[in-house]
Each structure stands twice: as structure tokens, then as C-alpha cells.
Amino acid sequence: MLLAVNRYNNEGSMAPPTQSAIRVAFQGEHGAFSEAAAISLLARNIITVPRATFDSAFRAIAEGAADALLAPVENSLAGSVVRVYDLLLESNLGIVAETILPIEHHLIGCPGATLAGLKSVSSHPMALAQCERFFLSHPELKRVPAEDTAGSVRDVLATGDRSAAGIAGRPAAIRYGGVILSESIQDNAENFTRFVLLVPKDSTSQNPLLGPRMDGNIMKASLAMRLAHQPGALLAALQPFADHGINLLKIESRPIHGRPWEYQFFLDVQTDAPGKLHEALHQAKAATSFFQVLGRYSPARPAQS
């Protein structure tokens, strides 16, 4: 790969990185939905730093190769991205913003290619599986597994083979100069992913773009807590939120590695009275054995297709 990092400006073209640009790590190849989410949250003046795994994307911050991390936390079809939550808890990063993107899989080929002329289609097996109906109606197409959705398009365009196509999002088509041969071929139209922007907790004052975003007075908070495995333990921790009229948007329990009778909970809460949230967090913490605020931020606006 020639470029490990690339700078995007608002025309979508590339320019050499400058000192003031924010370096944002993400899991995947250039053209991934995570990269699109970073651009949608931070607009121009960012350098995106692709990494093969979530673990190495988090390491990019510790190693000084990135200033921030853009990671998916939840998909409407596949559920929570558990590994990201685990790595977030182990890190010194906090959530400062979120965005929700529709996930649309397109069939992308080389310029001059046609659907009728295709012989094989490659993508990550998850994307291949989400386009089952397309493959049922095109039994002549060979399915070729790949390690990455955007990477499958990059590889097809690199070979120039007009009989091959990849499945990925529109950003991958734009990035690699591919042509969309068939739009939105996924089985389920309601495919959305929620992404968060993660920043080291001690660096939020350095760049205003990396500080918590508060648009309006609706505040969302993401929390992690641990509770003893006994009846009523969760109730005691949730009661303060109900008492202060704070909505629970998400709750998820996770077993704790090596502690079979202790549980970890991840919660998202939301309120239009941030003062009450502070009091509720204080009271909830007293009912837990471990309590961590993963971030306070403005909720994403409803997703637009």
C-alpha cells in the first residue's frame, strides 16, 4: 500500500497531511463505513489511519499514530460490537460524539463492467450472507470470500477484471473509482450502524473538534458498571435514573472473564436535564461495585438514507 494515511478535504480529494490535521484510526480498509463515519463527524482536515483489527486500531492511539478513534458500537442486524466495548473499558479513551449511518451494500465493478458480464463477486462473508436474495436470483455468480468489504472493491479495481465485482458501500466505490452495477442489494433495508468518536480523556482540551459535542441541551451518557450477582442488584442501580426521569436507551449485560458470578452492564441513558443526570449518576454509582462513565455527548440526529 502506498499511502498509510490520507487526508480528506471537503471535496473528497486527497492532499498531503498538515500538522493541524486530526489523525483518526479505524478498523478496515480505506473506503470503509467507519472512515465515512469519521468524515461525517469531523468533516475536512482529518487524516484517516486504517488498521486491520480493532485491537490494532486502539493500539494506534497508544503508539502515537492517531489522535482519535472512530469505531462501530452497534448494528441494527448484528447487535453490539462487543470487542469495541471491551477495548474501550481497558483504554483511557472516552466517547465525545456519535453518528448513525445506513449500511447499504452495492455491487461494485470496474468501469465498463456490466452485471450480465460478471462471473464472480467477492466480499466479507457477512456482506455475502446479507445479500442472500441477490445471489439466489443470480446463481451464475461465484461467491468469493474476502477479508474486508472495501478491500474486495480495491482488489477488483486493481486487477481491472470486468468479470469480477465486490460488495461494499458507496465510499468504497468513490475511493477506488469503481462503478455501482446494482444498488442496495442487501436483503434487509433496515441496516444501520452506530459509530462513536473516541478520544484520550486527557487530550480533550487540545483541539475543540475532539471535545464533547453538545448541540442543544439533550445529553446522552454511556456507562459501564459491575454488580453483585444477587436479586435486586440491578434494580438498585437503575432506580436513580427512573427517580430523576432519565430515559434508558440501551442496556446489555456481559459476563466478566474469569468471574462467573459477577456481571458487567453497559447502559446508554438520555435526558434533557443534564443537571439531573449528574445527580442520578452519583446515586447509581453508590449501588455498584464498579462504575465508569464512558462519555457524555449529544445524541445523533435520526439517520438519513
Add this chain to the structure above:
Amino acid sequence: MLLAVNRYNNEGSMAPPTQSAIRVAFQGEHGAFSEAAAISLLARNIITVPRATFDSAFRAIAEGAADALLAPVENSLAGSVVRVYDLLLESNLGIVAETILPIEHHLIGCPGATLAGLKSVSSHPMALAQCERFFLSHPELKRVPAEDTAGSVRDVLATGDRSAAGIAGRPAAIRYGGVILSESIQDNAENFTRFVLLVPKDSTSQNPLLGPRMDGNIMKASLAMRLAHQPGALLAALQPFADHGINLLKIESRPIHGRPWEYQFFLDVQTDAPGKLHEALHQAKAATSFFQVLGRYSPARPAQS
């Protein structure tokens, strides 16, 4: 594929199916962990019916091609298998038993192959990603994505190529006559999956093996419920369980497609007093807009590696 279905007896060899054998559908290829889970729960006298996707595995029951379904619901590293929960809710199936299996990825090659002689290793990208340390210490090995872990071993053995290997569980090595070249190459040792046995609710009386399993008096129940999006709604639904001293083992919220302000919750609860459970379920139901018991069954014994 020569055999769409196979019968296992307790020696692990195959025999022609008999009329009394239970046909169990699962997602994946022969040699998958789901098939091993079916054998561990039902022992001899089952016919396993492999299907490419969860959707088609569920359809196998509706189409009369299977009597039961064995499905993963939760992995310690990857979280809940959201699609299985969604399909379960839409189906007329109920959980009658559960089991927990350790997920160990082995490097599997042809007889005569050696680790030193390998050039490429194929598997599902999820398995490749879970063996990152192995690949870092063997940079000479080419990673080849495949659609299925067990299927990668089947394909390697079918070609007889001693320079190629797959990554899958021990059942795949046994099934296809492969040799384990390196054991437990996954990065994280604490990789467990919880599987459930699903049976049509109206057929439980036909075969005692397909009825609810109660070993001892500890009862677990899996529930789905919907709540209005307002502070305190979840508390009201959980209070009856705390009041009756019933433990909450798992809770997970899911947005409901097309209803942005309503939430679905999946819960597992457990008690040694089944009479109290009945009363608690009755009271919890009154606090919800939708309530469904997905199954009552004995909890799995602690997993053994």
C-alpha cells in the same frame, strides 16, 4: 455434497437414517461447533441437517426437513447472536435445552502435512482475526478467507494439498480426516459459545428427547418483552423478579425495526424455586406491552475444555 444429512451414533460413525432418528438443523457445514453441540445434547440417534444461513436453518423446520434446530445464542467474545433471537421470536419454536462449548481453533491439514511445509491457511475471516498472534509469528503463511470454518477444512482435505491448511474446531478435523498441526491457536483462551435446542411448541409431547429437560430443580427461563419508552418502565417489569428472589442472568435491549421509541428486551432468569418463577412471570407480564416466554429449561453445567 454427497450426503445432505448424516446420522451419528455414539461411536461417531455414520449409519443410514432411521424413522425414529431426530433431524436437527444447524447453520454451517458438517463438522461445525453447532453440530457438535447437537450431538452433545442429544447423543446418538440424530440426523444433522446443515444449512448455509440461520434463515434457511429456521426454514428447515417450517418445510418439514427437520424436527429441531440447534443454534448459537451467545459467544463470550462476539456477544449475542442477534439474528437467532429475531428468528426465534418470529417462529413457533421454544428453547428446551442449552449447552455451552469451548471454542478452540486448531490448524488442520492433510495427513502428512507439517506446519513448516505450509504456504496458506484458510478460514472464515472471524476465525482468522481471532488467531492474529499465530499469523504474526508465521508471516510466511498466506491468509485465505473462506465462507465457513469447517468448510475450509473440508476443502483443504478434498484437494489433498499438503501446503494448505484450514482453521476450525476438532469436530471438523475428525469429520474430514484432517490432522491437527497446531492446537488452540486462538488469541483468547476464554472463548465459549452457548447453544440452545429449539423445538416446535406443539411437538414437545411427541418425543421425550425433544421435551423440556429438567435435571434437578434449578430452572432457567428465557424471556422477550416490549416496554414503552418511558422512565421506570423497565424497573416495573424487573421488580417482580427481585421480589421473588429470582436471579437475572442476562438482559439485553434491542431497538424494534420501524418503531424508534419502543424497545424489546431479552432476559434470562434463574431460580431454584420454579413455583415462584411462575408468579413472577405473571406479574412481569402485566407491566409490559408484549411478553413471551421463549423457553423453560435446566441451565447448562459449567463448560469443560
